[in-house]
Amino acid sequence: MFSPLEQFKINHLWKLQFFDEIIWVDTLGWSFFLILCSIMYFIFLPLKYSFVISKPILYIHEFIFKFLLSLFKSVNNSYAIRFFPLILLLFYFILFANLLGLLPYGFTVTSQLYVTFTLAISVFIGITIIGMVINKFNFVKFFIPSSVSNKPLRFFLVFIEILSYIIRPFSLGIRLFANMLAGHTLIYILANFAYSVGLNFFFLTLLVPFLIIFLIMILEFCIAFIQTYVFIVLTIIYIKDMFNMNH
Numbered sequence: 693m694f695s696p697l698e699q700f701k702i703n704h705l706w707k708l709q710f711f712d713e714i715i716w717v718d719t720l721g722w723s724f725f726l727i728l729c730s731i732m733y734f735i736f737l738p739l740k741y742s743f744v745i746s747k748p749i750l751y752i753h754e755f756i757f758k759f760l761l762s763l764f765k766s767v768n769n770s771y772a773i774r775f776f777p778l779i780l781l782l783f784y785f786i787l788f789a790n791l792l793g794l795l796p797y798g799f800t801v802t803s804q805l806y807v808t809f810t811l812a813i814s815v816f817i818g819i820t821i822i823g824m825v826i827n828k829f830n831f832v833k834f835f836i837p838s839s840v841s842n843k844p845l846r847f848f849l850v851f852i853e854i855l856s857y858i859i860r861p862f863s864l865g866i867r868l869f870a871n872m873l874a875g876h877t878l879i880y881i882l883a884n885f886a887y888s889v890g891l892n893f894f895f896l897t898l899l900v901p902f903l904i905i906f907l908i909m910i911l912e913f914c915i916a917f918i919q920t921y922v923f924i925v926l927t928i929i930y931i932k933d934m935f936n937m938n939h
Contacts, residue, residue: 725792725798732784760780760783761776763779763928767932768935778818787917790920791916793876794912794916805865807869808869809862812862816860836850837849860926876912879905886901886902
């Protein structure tokens with residue numbers, strides 16, 4: 693690979709032709725790891741079938757379950773609890789996608805903008821529909837500041853609120869994409885540096901660059917959890933807004 697960004701390139705394996713247009717479809721890279729993320733989620737899923745999976749994995753799953761449930765309780769609405777499985781699914785999918793990208797020869801699904809943006813826009817549209825169904829015409833009140841009496845200022849703030857609401861899926865998707873892309877690119881650059889040092893200098897000089905790579909790997913491991921946590925927390929906040937139209 694001649695460029696650090698080449699590791700994120702999708703392998704074009706299938707060629708589909710629609711009339712005069714040719715579309716290349718990947719069947720090995722991101723699609724394989726998407727399926728693998730789904731399989732890993734179902735491995736963690738069976739809480740009541742403890743004989744299927746080992747007890748340490750079961751304890752980890754219970755800890756994550758209780759942790760996410762405690763976060764979701766901030767919504768403080770009995771009707772909203774039915775959307776908790778969505779939060780659980782999103783958490784595991786994004787976490788596994790982040791961690792699988794750290795494996796040797798692994799493909800980082802969340803480093804693809806169309807994957808993260810698809811997740812973000814799907815969550816955004818779903819939450820918006822839920823808010824419209826629950827609040828009906830009161831949904832408009834979410835964009836109207838009740839504490840502002842000046843009409844010109846209120847009109848301006850309504851425009852700002854609508855704009856900030858539309859930007860939500862972009863901030864969700866781009867934040868996850870940018871962090872995973874930047875971290876893996878940094879690992880690639882440092883790995884190439886360590887390799888070039890090992891070819892030209894004494895073996896002991898490898899300790900410093902490899903130590904740096906090891907620390908960066910630990911940092912990326914933490915970022916994988918942090919970015920998953922940030923995505924889930926923001927999603928919970930957006931759901932909470934749909935059950936609390938007071939602004």
